[in-house]
Amino acid sequence: MIFRKATRNDVSKIVEMIADDELGKKREKFQIPLPPEYLEAFENINADKNQELIVIENENFEIIGTLQLSFIQYLTYCGGIRAQIEAVRVKKGKRGLGIGKKMFEWAINRAKERNAHLLQLTTDKERPKAIKFYEDLGFKATHEGMKMHFE
Template identity: 75%
Template sequence: MKFRKATKKDVQAIVEMIADDALGKTRENFQTPLPKAYYNAFENINNDNNQELIIVENENAEIIGTLQLSFIQYLTYKGGIRAQIEAVRIKRDKRGTGLGTKMFEWAIKRAKERSAHVLQLTTDKKRPEAIVFYEKLGFVASHEGMKMHFS
């Protein structure tokens, strides 16, 4: 298994994984060709040193997973760095194989390498199985998250 930084040629596979669940298919626009907005977002992510869009490949160089790490510098915690993990997705036929645990182990190690003092995530309350998975990894629901969506 190989973890690497995503390239523009990976965007189609990433969006396909993001759109391949009950919630993702309602908010993504996966089609061929992909809308330009996805490539614009990729360029913004790719050009930001505090963003890491990661691909996981198997031994045959097949893309089987993805995640995004964001490193947020702030003044609290003595000028600390907070790592946020988002868009963790695994190719449908690879789910339930332990890949998710390996991806989080990699992300935890990477966050520590970047001197983050915390790794945080949000998950939709409509994903109870994900919540159980995160708790087994050691994540604690210590804060109540809130969002304001704009149309």
């Protein structure tokens, strides 16, 4: 598998994967052409040195997965850096083959390379299989997350 930084040409494939589940279908707008908001978001992510939007390719250069790592500098932990992993997706038809585990192994190593002292994630409580997967990888539910959505 090849892990590489996403390019503008990859955005459509990324959005297609993000939209391809029960929760993603409710909040994403995958269509061709893509709504311009996705490309604008990509440009902002790409310009930020603390954001890494990654695609994973197989030996045929087919994009089979994606994830985003954010590196957050803060004052606690003596000015530590925490890594946040988001939007982890494996292409339909490629799930259950161990790709997700390899993606997380890569992300953990990348976070360590960037001197992060922890890797964190959030997951929807409606994703019990994902929660079990993360727990099996060694993640622990140490905090209660809260969100406020704006209309």
